[in-house]
Amino acid sequence: VTTAAFMLIATALVLYAVLAGADAGTGLWLLLGARGDLQPALLSRFSPVWEVNGLFLIFALTGLFASFPQALGTLGAALIPLYLPVLLLIPTRGASYTLLHHRSKRVRRLALVVFAWSSLGIGLLIGYATLALPAGIVGSGAKLDRGYFSSLASLASLPFLILGIAYAGASATRDRRLVNAATWSGAGWLLTIPPYAYALARANPSLRHHLLGPDAAPILIGFLVVLTSLFVQRRRHGVGRAISAAGCAAIGLAVAAATLPYLAFPAIRTPNHAGPSLHAYVLASLVGGPLLLLFLGVLYGMVGPQQETATR
Amino acid sequence: MSSFLAARAQMGTSLGFHIVFASLGVGLPPAIAIAHFLGLRHQDAGWLRLAARLTRALAVLVVIGVVSGIVISIELVLLWPQFTAKAGPVIGLPFSLETYAFFVEAIFLSLYLFARERLRPWVHWATLLPVSLGGLASAWIVVAANAWMNTPVGFTYAHGRFLHPHPYKAIFNPSMPAETFHMATSAYVATGLSIASVYAVAMLRGKRTSHERRGLALGMAIAAASIVPLGLAGDLAGRTIAKDQPVKLAAAEGLAHTRRHAPFTVGGLADQNGHTRFGLRIPDALSLLVGRSPSTRVVGLDSVPPRRRPPVAVVHSAFDLMILIGGFLPLAIGAYWFGRWRRPRWLTARPLLALLAVAGPLAFVAIEAGWTVTEVGRQPWIVYGLVSTRSALTTSGLVGLMFALFTALYLVLSAAAVIAVRSQLRLRPRRGRPALAEVGR
Numbered sequence: 001v002t003t004a005a006f007m008l009i010a011t012a013l014v015l016y017a018v019l020a021g022a023d024a025g026t027g028l029w030l031l032l033g034a035r036g037d038l039q040p041a042l043l044s045r046f047s048p049v050w051e052v053n054g055l056f057l058i059f060a061l062t063g064l065f066a067s068f069p070q071a072l073g074t075l076g077a078a079l080i081p082l083y084l085p086v087l088l089l090i091p092t093r094g095a096s097y098t099l100l101h102h103r104s105k106r107v108r109r110l111a112l113v114v115f116a117w118s119s120l121g122i123g124l125l126i127g128y129a130t131l132a133l134p135a136g137i138v139g140s141g142a143k144l145d146r147g148y149f150s151s152l153a154s155l156a157s158l159p160f161l162i163l164g165i166a167y168a169g170a171s172a173t174r175d176r177r178l179v180n181a182a183t184w185s186g187a188g189w190l191l192t193i194p195p196y197a198y199a200l201a202r203a204n205p206s207l208r209h210h211l212l213g214p215d216a217a218p219i220l221i222g223f224l225v226v227l228t229s230l231f232v233q234r235r236r237h238g239v240g241r242a243i244s245a246a247g248c249a250a251i252g253l254a255v256a257a258a259t260l261p262y263l264a265f266p267a268i269r270t271p272n273h274a275g276p277s278l279h280a281y282v283l284a285s286l287v288g289g290p291l292l293l294l295f296l297g298v299l300y301g302m303v304g305p306q307q308e309t310a311t312r
Numbered sequence: 313m314s315s316f317l318a319a320r321a322q323m324g325t326s327l328g329f330h331i332v333f334a335s336l337g338v339g340l341p342p343a344i345a346i347a348h349f350l351g352l353r354h355q356d357a358g359w360l361r362l363a364a365r366l367t368r369a370l371a372v373l374v375v376i377g378v379v380s381g382i383v384i385s386i387e388l389v390l391l392w393p394q395f396t397a398k399a400g401p402v403i404g405l406p407f408s409l410e411t412y413a414f415f416v417e418a419i420f421l422s423l424y425l426f427a428r429e430r431l432r433p434w435v436h437w438a439t440l441l442p443v444s445l446g447g448l449a450s451a452w453i454v455v456a457a458n459a460w461m462n463t464p465v466g467f468t469y470a471h472g473r474f475l476h477p478h479p480y481k482a483i484f485n486p487s488m489p490a491e492t493f494h495m496a497t498s499a500y501v502a503t504g505l506s507i508a509s510v511y512a513v514a515m516l517r518g519k520r521t522s523h524e525r526r527g528l529a530l531g532m533a534i535a536a537a538s539i540v541p542l543g544l545a546g547d548l549a550g551r552t553i554a555k556d557q558p559v560k561l562a563a564a565e566g567l568a569h570t571r572r573h574a575p576f577t578v579g580g581l582a583d584q585n586g587h588t589r590f591g592l593r594i595p596d597a598l599s600l601l602v603g604r605s606p607s608t609r610v611v612g613l614d615s616v617p618p619r620r621r622p623p624v625a626v627v628h629s630a631f632d633l634m635i636l637i638g639g640f641l642p643l644a645i646g647a648y649w650f651g652r653w654r655r656p657r658w659l660t661a662r663p664l665l666a667l668l669a670v671a672g673p674l675a676f677v678a679i680e681a682g683w684t685v686t687e688v689g690r691q692p693w694i695v696y697g698l699v700s701t702r703s704a705l706t707t708s709g710l711v712g713l714m715f716a717l718f719t720a721l722y723l724v725l726s727a728a729a730v731i732a733v734r735s736q737l738r739l740r741p742r743r744g745r746p747a748l749a750e751v752g753r
Contacts, residue, residue, distance in 0.1 A: 054378050054379070054381075054382045055378070055411065055414055055415055055418055057382060058381065058382060058385050058411055058414065059408075059411045059415075061385050061386070061389065062385070062404070062407040062408035062410065062411050063408055065389075065396055065400045065404035065407050065408065066400065066404035066405045066407065066408040067404070068400075069396055069397050069398070069399070069400020069401055069404055070397045070400075072389055072393075072396045072397065072400060073389075073393040073394060073395075073396045073397025073398075073400070074393070074397070075389070075393075076389035076390050076391075076392075076393035076396060076706065077393040077706050077707060077708065079390070080390050080706065080708040080710050080714075081708075081710065083386060083390060084390075084710060084713075084714060086386075087383060087386055087387070087390075087714075087718075088717055088718075088721060090379055090382055090383055091379055091380070091383060091721045091722065091724075091725045092721065092724075093379075094375060094376055094378075094379030094380075094725060094728075095724055095725045095727075095728035095729075096728070097375055098372050098375055098376060098728050098729060098732035099728055099731065099732055099735075101732075101735070102731065102732065102735045103735050107731075275400055275401045275404065276401045276475075276476070276477050277400075277401050277402070277404055277405045277477055277479050280405055280479055281404075281405055281408055284405070284408070284409060285408075288409075288412045
């Protein structure tokens with residue numbers, strides 16, 4: 001049951017990471033690549049995503065609160081320096097998002113730049129802070145190892161961003177230029193993942209045999225699936241997008257599973273920190289979770305084709 | 313400013329900001345549903361246009377509400393790690409259940425906003441029902457968790473730890489019914505009056521079309537339907553506090569000594585011992601309100617040592633403010649409906665419109681004051697009688713910096729929200745498209 005609760009929370013975090021990565025990717029595309037009709041296409045495509053993805057973060061936090069409260073207390077004390085910039089950027093992005101449809105062109109332009117930078121920053125920083133957990137920086141006294149800031153392991157957050165950029169670019173529109181650009185940039189950046197995985201494995205010895213040994217197979221397969229899907233998207237847009245999202249999720253879950261039995265290496269062992277409400281939480285989630293995923297499926301099924309038609 | 317004060321101030325600022333958007337998130341969906349229903353039922357483009365305008369405002373407000381909700385959930389973990397560690401086994405499950413209500417609300421709102429073209433008109437309208445219920449359920453669960461902090465039950469407490477938790481007993485704690493009822497009715501009244509305020513201001517500026525009159529009528533109808541239940545909820549909340557948190561009531565009323573025939577004190581300046589100067593005392597009224605008899609014994613501040621008392625002056629002033637506004641709002645609502653019934657000219661008279669224009673903001677001031685009584689009145693406890701607020705604080709030295717940065721950011725976010733909502737409400741229907749197409753086709 002402890003593992004089930006851990007995987008439920010990990011699923012929510014992975015869904016958040018994939019969508020936050022896509023969000024960050026949208027931010028980068030808005031800053032660098034999207035001009036003319038691509039800007040409204042990106043914004044209309046990602047408005048519903050942006051609205052819903054924050055809920056996955058809340059789902060994960062409340063899941064930790066219900067299932068591993070002692071661990072959450074320790075993490076809260078340790079992770080303040082890493083989450084502080086995220087906390088500041090979330091309202092900044094919210095403020096700029098509300099002004100994206102303002103009547104004044106000047107306000108809209110300023111809001112777009114702030115939205116893009118803060119989207120990019122949140123994606124990077126969330127990945128940076130979340131990957132701190134398996135990198136071994138939370139000590140037993142809820143202290144943060146300052147070495148993390150200068151270590152290569154902290155850069156392991158980049159692959160999430162890279163996946164997101166490719167996913168966002170390719171999903172936003174059927175525009176062939178953007179799909180091609182996203183495909184090649186995504187494929188190229190995927191090659192940077194192994195060095196970061198190596199750095200993460202160096203920082204956390206317990207991850208070494210997962211990330212560098214035979215247990216890495218699911219992660220590698222996930223990467224290959226994403227890579228293939230990027231090319232599939234050039235011909236079969238919807239199918240490629242679905243495979244791409246599934247591949248991202250598979251990679252995230254495989255990484256999460258590899259970190260078991262630690263919630264945060266080496267300070268928090270998952271089984272030792274299970275709270276007494278854990279069974280009730282798992283039961284409630286098993287009833288409510290599939291219903292919510294069904295709702296999400298309905299939502300994206302209804303929203304997606306309509307938006308694509310509008311962007312053609 | 314000490315870290316402790318900075319942390320409390322930051323949490324207070326965040327909650328004070330969020331509560332406005334959370335209240336509108338509870339109240340606006342039913343208001344839109346009513347306007348949309350009238351538009352579809354009577355094939356009336358005017359009501360549909362009103363629903364469309366309110367929907368644009370709701371979309372902006374929900375985004376801000378989600379953002380401030382995320383910030384609060386992260387702040388709770390970062391600023392009060394000992395609270396999450398200790399209370400999580402008991403109250404963590406309700407918080408996680410709240411996520412489901414939040415999911416339902418957000419997903420159906422997205423369907424309402426983005427899937428209009430794909431749904432039949434009445435099915436599209438029906439998506440507002442889960443949005444309304446989800447908002448209400450979300451408020452219920454969060455307020456239930458807060459009520460548990462006021463009257464903690466559903467566990468065995470030993471050696472500073474909460475053992476053998478019963479999360480469902482914790483949700484249905486003694487303060488839950490009164491607090492939930494009070495919050496929900498307050499949200500409906502405040503939302504109704506806010507809608508009315510927006511259109512009263514427009515009418516004061518000379519816009520007196522049927523659109524403004526409909527907006528005003530819709531807001532005042534919601535406020536009128538909710539104001540009597542709000543009064544009953546306030547009475548229930550007062551009697552529940554008298555029973556379960558007597559020190560909070562003593563601070564709110566500035567009651568120094570435990571006594572029978574306790575007066576109800578309005579206004580005045582209360583000191584930390586509960587001695588109130590310049591207040592208006594209504595003899596026996598507090599005993600009557602609490603126990604329905606003038607001889608009811610009401611607990612005073614002398615029942616606990618000074619270090620276990622909340623900041624009396626703050627609680628008393630906030631309570632007075634809530635009561636005064638609570639007395640003013642029914643008058644404003646009554647004046648409007650009397651005008652509709654007997655004096656139609658009142659409805660376009662500047663004094664009444666000015667009264668209604670201030671009623672909406674005042675309703676939110678009353679909500680803020682009410683939550684100040686609830687939260688400051690519970691001090692020095694974060695979990696009443698068991699866990700002190702100070703012991704739950706983080707040991708990080710970054711709290712002061714966080715507070716300064718957050719205060720600045722919330723000012724920016726507030727300004728952005730106001731500008732965005734104003735911009736959305738001013739948008740005119742697109743040329744060449746009938747207003748029916750905006751919402752219901």
